[in-house]
Amino acid sequence: xxxxxxxxxxxxxxELEMIVKQAIAKSGKFVQLEKVEDIMKIMExxxxxxxxxxxxGEVVSTGKVLSVDEVLAYITK
Amino acid sequence: MWQSTxxxxxxxxxxxxxxxxxxxxxxxYDTIKIWFLLxxxxxxxxxxxxxxxxxxxxxxxxxxxxLYGNVLAALFGIITPFCxxxxxxxxxxxxxxxxxxxxxxxxxxxxxxxxEIAIALLFGLFGWKVTAIYIGFGLVVAIVGGFVIGKLxxxxxxxxxxxxxxxxxxEVKISLTMKERAKEAYEYTADIFKQIYLYVLIGVGVGAIIxxxxxxxxxxxxxxxxxxxxxxxxxxxxxxxxxxxxxVMPLVEVLTQKGMLLGTAxxxxxxVTALSLPEAMILKKILHTKLIAIFxxxxxxxxxxxxxxxxFIL
Numbered sequence: 001x002x003x004x005x006x007x008x009x010x011x012x013x014x015e016l017e018m019i020v021k022q023a024i025a026k027s028g029k030f031v032q033l034e035k036v037e038d039i040m041k042i043m044e045x046x047x048x049x050x051x052x053x054x055x056x057g058e059v060v061s062t063g064k065v066l067s068v069d070e071v072l073a074y075i076t077k
Numbered sequence: 078m079w080q081s082t083x084x085x086x087x088x089x090x091x092x093x094x095x096x097x098x099x100x101x102x103x104x105x106y107d108t109i110k111i112w113f114l115l116x117x118x119x120x121x122x123x124x125x126x127x128x129x130x131x132x133x134x135x136x137x138x139x140x141x142x143x144l145y146g147n148v149l150a151a152l153f154g155i156i157t158p159f160c161x162x163x164x165x166x167x168x169x170x171x172x173x174x175x176x177x178x179x180x181x182x183x184x185x186x187x188x189x190x191x192x193e194i195a196i197a198l199l200f201g202l203f204g205w206k207v208t209a210i211y212i213g214f215g216l217v218v219a220i221v222g223g224f225v226i227g228k229l230x231x232x233x234x235x236x237x238x239x240x241x242x243x244x245x246x247x248e249v250k251i252s253l254t255m256k257e258r259a260k261e262a263y264e265y266t267a268d269i270f271k272q273i274y275l276y277v278l279i280g281v282g283v284g285a286i287i288x289x290x291x292x293x294x295x296x297x298x299x300x301x302x303x304x305x306x307x308x309x310x311x312x313x314x315x316x317x318x319x320x321x322x323x324x325v326m327p328l329v330e331v332l333t334q335k336g337m338l339l340g341t342a343x344x345x346x347x348x349v350t351a352l353s354l355p356e357a358m359i360l361k362k363i364l365h366t367k368l369i370a371i372f373x374x375x376x377x378x379x380x381x382x383x384x385x386x387x388x389f390i391l
Contacts, residue, residue, distance in 0.1 A: 008166065
């Protein structure tokens with residue numbers, strides 16, 4: 001599984017990255033996490049409000065900081 | 078009813094009269110009233126906005142004619158959230174979708190100006206009439222400002238090369254149940270309230286001191302009808318205050334009670350929300366300084382005109 005956090009370095013993006021890390025630890029799964037800061041790559045995902053969350057190449061959330069449980073639900077789904 | 082409860086508490090129970098009594102009475106009354114209104118209005122707005130997001134707006138602005146696009150973008154600006162940290166992806170994403178630059182600016186002007194905190198505070202402090210005037214004229218500035226920027230041919234001042242996409246964007250669907258929307262709205266409201274309740278407290282506190290101690294003639298002298306530069310000064314002072322809108326607005330209410338003209342107050346509040354230095358710094362990464370200066374210049378000019386217009390009419 002591969003998770004990408006899309007964000008150009010704003011406060012919310014950093015928050016989301018921390019939350020995703022916690023969720024991964026909680027799930028106990030092997031997950032590849034990548035922080036995407038390149039704006040051109042972010043736009044390729046058609047995301048215009050950061051932070052964005054991408055799981056296995058699919059955008060699941062934009063423009064908000066999810067809770068640990070919400071991210072966990074995406075990981076274990 | 079709330080006023081009489083507070084009166085009873087400060088006058089009868091604590092026996093506070095005079096300047097101190099007036100200040101404390103005002104402080105308790107205003108703080109609780111504004112907190113209550115902030116929570117309820119932010120909740121309603123954030124519930125409604127779970128139906129929209131920036132991706133949805135982009136898909137709907139794509140391929141619209143210029144003037145219609147400006148109007149639509151300004152209206153979308155009322156309901157969609159805006160965080161200056163997303164200014165860059167938003168700007169470039171709109172270009173990618175071949176949305177004219179003027180339409181993007183209409184959105185960029187309207188969205189922070191009509192943010193839910195400003196609207197809730199205005200409603201709580203000044204009532205629905207002033208709120209409606211603020212939103213109405215805010216939309217005019219956003220539409221006309223964006224339209225003018227669009228006509229100036231500013232595309233060459235966008236520093237990043239974005240490849241326009243082919244074809245149309247897919248329709249953005251947001252499927253949430255009512256419970257999920259309510260939960261999201263609740264979390265958002267709690268989050269915002271945590272960020273601003275202290276500013277409101279401080280703003281109302283300073284306002285309460287002015288309310289009780291500083292005579293009206295003092296303020297009228299500097300910000301009233303006698304000072305022809307009041308609007309201009311108010312707009313310039315408003316630019317660095319973006320993050321403190323929650324603390325500034327209660328102060329403005331007190332100042333208007335003490336003789337500051339409403340037009341001056343409106344200009345000041347619009348400058349606080351629409352012209353933000355942090356946003357300018359972020360946009361500087363992708364826009365030439367010249368374009369940012371023109372953006373600030375046009376919006377500032379529009380806001381100043383509104384201020385003078387109101388001071389003249391009222």
